Amino acid sequence: MTALSTRRADPERRPPSALRLRIGAYVALTKPRIIELLLVTTVPAMMLAARGWPSLSLLLSTLVGGTLAAGAANVFNCYFDRDIDRLMQRTQKRPLVTGAVTPRAALIFGFVLTVSSVVLLALTTTLLAASLAAAAIFYYAVLYTMVFKRHTRRSTEFGGVPGAAPVLIGWAAVTGSLDWPAVVVFGVVFCWQMPHFWALAMRFKDDYARADVPMLPVVASALSVGRQSVFWAWLTVAVSLLLWPVAAGYGIGLGYTIPAVLLGGWFVVESHRLLARIKRGGETKPMQLFHVSISYLALLMVAIVVDAIV
Template sequence: MTTATRSTGDDERSAGNDDRPAGRAGARGVLSAYLALTKPRVIELLLITTIPAMFLAERGIPSLLLVLVTLVGGAMAAGSANTLNCVADSDIDAVMDRTKSRPLVSYRVPRTHALVFGVVLSVASFAVLWAGANLLAAALALSATLFYVFIYTLVLKRRTSQNIVWGGAAGCMPVLVGWAAVSGTVEWPAVVMFAVVFLWTPPHFWSLAMKYRADYERAGVPMLPVVATPRQVSARILVYTWATVASTLLLIPVTSWIYVGCAVVIGAAFLVMAQRLHQGVRRGRGVNPMRLFHLSNSYLSVLFLALAVDAAIGLPVLG
C-alpha cells in the first residue's frame, strides 16, 4: 500500500508513531550538540594525564572515589573551557572547514544557551572538586578555565604566532589538579609533568595547523604555519620534540626502569617522526604532518600510562 492510498486513520496512526521517535531523536540531537561543545576528544586526552599524576602523587593506587571525583570535576572544567572557547570563537569556526559544523555555527545550540552551559559547568566543576578533593585542586581547575578563555582565546589566539605555546599552559593543568587532589600540594614531579605537556603541545598542535594552514589563514588566525615558512615550522617542531623527550627524563629520580625504558623507546619514535617531517620539508618532498599529530597523541598516552603503571607496581625508584 502506498502513502497516497492509505486511509486517514492509517495516516493519523503513522503520524502518531513517527512523532515519538522524532522526539527521541530530537532530544538525542540536543544532547549530542551540547556534548560536542565540550570537545570530548580533547577532554579525553587531558584526563589521560590526570590519573598518572594521581598515581605518582600517591606512590601507588589512590582512592578510586577520589579518582572518580577528580575525573568528573576535571572533565567539567575542561568542558566548560571548551564550550566558552566555542562561544568566543564562533566567528572563526564559521569560516574554517574543520570547524564549520560545530553546534554554534550550525545553529544547533543558541549562543546564550552555550554561554550559560559553559559557566554552569565551571561552577559545578569547582564545587565537585572542592567537596570531593580539596580547595587547591578546585582552584587550579578554575584557573585553567579562566586562562584558556581569557588569556588564550580572547587575547593570544588572534594576536601572536606564539599563541599555542603560551596558551597551551591551560592544557597542562590537569596534572597539577590530579597531584593536588591527592596530596593537597604541588611538588616538583608535578611541575615536571606540567613541563612535559607544555613542551609537547607545540609540535602536537603545529603539525595539525600545518595540515589546516589555509583554514587558519582564511580565519585570520596567526598560527605559526600561517606566518612562517614550512621549513621554519618543522624546525621548531623538531626543537620542541627534543625538549619534550629530554624533559621526560627528569622524572627518573621518582620512577623505576619501567617508566624510563618506555620513555626512551617511545621518545625515540617521536623524535624519528619529527626528524622525518623536517627532512621531508627541507628536501621539498610531500609530507603528511598528520602522521606526527596522531603519533603525538599516542606518545603522550603511552608515556603517562607507563608512569601510572610504574607508580602502581611500586618498584624501587632509580633516584
C-alpha cells in the first residue's frame, strides 16, 4: 500500500470525535426507536381530526413537540431506572450505566426537553395538547417508572396510558378538544401494548427477573401470559372496528374497515400461535408476535391516513 493510499484510508479508521460520541449518548437517552413508534400514531390522529391534511406548520410543530415530550419522558425513565439498567444485559450499554452521561446532566437534559416541548406545543398548537404532553411526561417518568414498574405485575397496563397519549395530543393539537374518534384510536393503541410488550418481556424474562422487575412474564406462568395476550389481541381488534361507526363523519369507511379486519385477523392468529407453542412446550418464539404487532399497528395507522384523505 502506498503512502498516499494509507493517508486516504486513515480518516476512515479514526474513531468518532468526543463531540459526536457525546451527542450520540444524549440521543440514546431519548430512545429514538420508541419515539418513532409513538409518532406513528400521532399523524393519523391529526389527519382524522382535520378530515385530511392539517397545515404543514401545525403538523411539524406537533411532531417536533411530541418528539421532545417523548424524549423527555424517556430521559427521565433512564435516569430513574439506572439502577435497574445496570443489572439487565439488554440495558447495560445505556449512557447512564456506562458513564457517558452523568445523572445530573441527564436530569437537566430531561427538564430542558420537557420545558421545550410544553412551550412549543402551547405556542404553536393548543393549550390542551401542551397540557396532555406535560401530563404524559409526568405519568411515565414518575408514576410508571418509579411506582408501577417496580411494584406491580400490571405495570404494562398502567404504562399503556402514556404510551397511547400521542393520539390524544395529536387530536388536541388540531381541534383544541377531544372527541370519541380520538378515544377509540387511543383505546386501540392502549390495548395493543399488552401483547406487544409482554412478548418482548417473555424474550427478556431472565433480564427482568435479575433486576427484580415484576413484569407479568416474570411473575406469571407462560400459559397465563399467552392467554392474556390472546385476550388483549382480540380486544385490540374489537376496539379498532369501533372506529367505523364512531368516525364515519370524519371520512372513515370501508377503506379503513376492510384492512382493519384483515390486519386484525393476522394479529389475532399470531397471538394464538404463540399460545399454541406455549401449550406444546419447547421454544415459544415470542418475538414473532412482537414483530407482527409492530407491523399491525403501523399498517392500521396507514389505513386511517388513507381513508381520511381519499
